[in-house]
Amino acid sequence: MRFSDFVTLQRGFDLTKTGMREGPYPVVGSTSIIGYHDEFKIAPPGVVTGRSGSLGIVQYVSEKYWPHNTSLWVKDFKGNDPKFVYYCMQGMDFARFNAGAGVPTLNRNHLDSLEVEVPALPVQQRIAGILSAYDELIENNQRRISILESMARALYREWFVHFRFPDHENHPLVPSPYGEIPQGWERATFAQAAVFENGDRGKNYPSGSDFIGSGIPFINAGHLVDGAVDLSGMNYILEEKFEQLRSGKIRKGDLLFCLRGSPGRTARTAKLCCGAIASSLVIIRPTERANEAFLYYTLAGEVGKRMATELNNGAAQPNVSVGSVQKYPLVLPTMDILSKFANSIEPIWRQIEMHRDQLSNLKKQRDLLLPRLLSGQINVD
Numbered sequence: 001m002r003f004s005d006f007v008t009l010q011r012g013f014d015l016t017k018t019g020m021r022e023g024p025y026p027v028v029g030s031t032s033i034i035g036y037h038d039e040f041k042i043a044p045p046g047v048v049t050g051r052s053g054s055l056g057i058v059q060y061v062s063e064k065y066w067p068h069n070t071s072l073w074v075k076d077f078k079g080n081d082p083k084f085v086y087y088c089m090q091g092m093d094f095a096r097f098n099a100g101a102g103v104p105t106l107n108r109n110h111l112d113s114l115e116v117e118v119p120a121l122p123v124q125q126r127i128a129g130i131l132s133a134y135d136e137l138i139e140n141n142q143r144r145i146s147i148l149e150s151m152a153r154a155l156y157r158e159w160f161v162h163f164r165f166p167d168h169e170n171h172p173l174v175p176s177p178y179g180e181i182p183q184g185w186e187r188a189t190f191a192q193a194a195v196f197e198n199g200d201r202g203k204n205y206p207s208g209s210d211f212i213g214s215g216i217p218f219i220n221a222g223h224l225v226d227g228a229v230d231l232s233g234m235n236y237i238l239e240e241k242f243e244q245l246r247s248g249k250i251r252k253g254d255l256l257f258c259l260r261g262s263p264g265r266t267a268r269t270a271k272l273c274c275g276a277i278a279s280s281l282v283i284i285r286p287t288e289r290a291n292e293a294f295l296y297y298t299l300a301g302e303v304g305k306r307m308a309t310e311l312n313n314g315a316a317q318p319n320v321s322v323g324s325v326q327k328y329p330l331v332l333p334t335m336d337i338l339s340k341f342a343n344s345i346e347p348i349w350r351q352i353e354m355h356r357d358q359l360s361n362l363k364k365q366r367d368l369l370l371p372r373l374l375s376g377q378i379n380v381d
Contacts, residue, residue: 003114007085008076011051011108012067013041028061030054030070040064045082047074047089055095055104060086072108081121083128088116091374117375126380127373134366141359145352149227152348155341156297165337176331184334191326193290194255197283198322199248199276204241206276211235216242219250220278221258224267227300228356229256229275232363237276248277253292255284257299263320264308266299268292270353282322291338293345298330 015027015037023038030050046061051072060083067073077085092114099107119127159165163173163182173180176187190196199205206218215236217223223230242249250256252273258265260280269275277283286295298304307328311320333341372378 001116001118002112003116004112005078006080006088006116006118007047007074007078009049009072009108009111010067010075012048012069012071012073014069015066025064025066026061027066027068028059028071028073029068031057032059034068037066039066041066042073047077047082047086048072049089049094050104050106051108052103052105055098055106056093058086058089072106079121080118081124081128083132084124087128087131087370088118088374091371092116119376123380130373130380131366131370134362134369138359138362138366141355141362145226145355145359148348148352148355152345153297153301155344156294156301159337159341160294160298160331160333161302165333166340178329178331181331182333186332188289188330188332189326190284190328190330192287193330193332194287194295195285196322196326197247197285199279199281200245201279202246204244204246205279206235206237206241210237210241212238215239217272217275218278219256219275219281221261221265221280224256224258224262224265224281227267227296229267229269229272231360242274242276245276248281248283250275250277250283251285253286255286255292255296255299256281257284257304257325259322259325260314260317260319263312263318264299264304266296266304268296270349270356282325289332289335291342293342293349294333294338303330 012028017035020027020035021038023036025037025040026033027035027037028046028048030052031054043064044062046065046067048059048061048067048071049055050057050070052070074082074085094106095104097106097110098104099110118124168182171182171184174183178187211218213236215238217229217231218235218237219229220235223234250269250272252269252271254269256267256269256277258280259282284295284299286292307325308318308320311324311328312318313321369378373380
């Protein structure tokens, strides 16, 4: 059937950032929740996709919400299962209907002639049930990762912010230019705790036709997601191109720090032991005076946020320089405390990596199933 017989899409409602009043109702933009408001426009269930700015991302909303004017929301499901509609729209390439000259724009009228295969309602519900089961497992893994990360951050704050580390009773606080710090801890800078390595910004910098579907990851700021390197949507380069790069090659245990666009965003390379970085990033490699666990939670926490704000020297685009990060002040604990912290964090990181592996596998399985279920290639009768 035609898309116009499948569902009816409606433009979202105008609401400026200054017009948002704090409340419980999510304001759903083109790709995600962009804020909360004290009023809602639509009762659940909701299916929303991007109208302006970013096209192709489809969101399912299970609570009362306000669809933003940058989005299109399903006004009429026309008797179809809402969850099936959500998954079906995920399989559509809305980006090819872009009608914007500068800013990508989706005109809902251009979708009317799109042909959609729509099975009977009971089949729709079975397909939605199968895919929803995968999504529940994915969300469960994401929740566990979030809990484990919260535990690690809480441990960092307890030891290095509140100074309640093991045997802290025998390390009295002493005055310093940074305030009171435990006896034996040192005033330093990030340059003393880590080696900084920029990417190769010369003639061998990858671009355009250098990028291929598989090979060696070429990591940019957008790939730093929730403290990890997200390989979905990754750009890859050939090994020959990688060998031409003079710098910016990652090693296992490196940290990646964003300098431009979203300065302060930080990720661990974890098990990723081969790759190269874009010019928006810098590799931070701990010296013998620090370790990965301490530096990661320092950069990913309040210190990193404060640094990104204080050192920003970009007018149009937020930007910090490597030199300013290297000079930024830091309090270095004793190596004994740093080693104990790393030992405490290691089992948490192992669990996080286990759940990330499960998460990646579940997403791959779901994404393989999605088109096969929607096309009828897999029979669910």
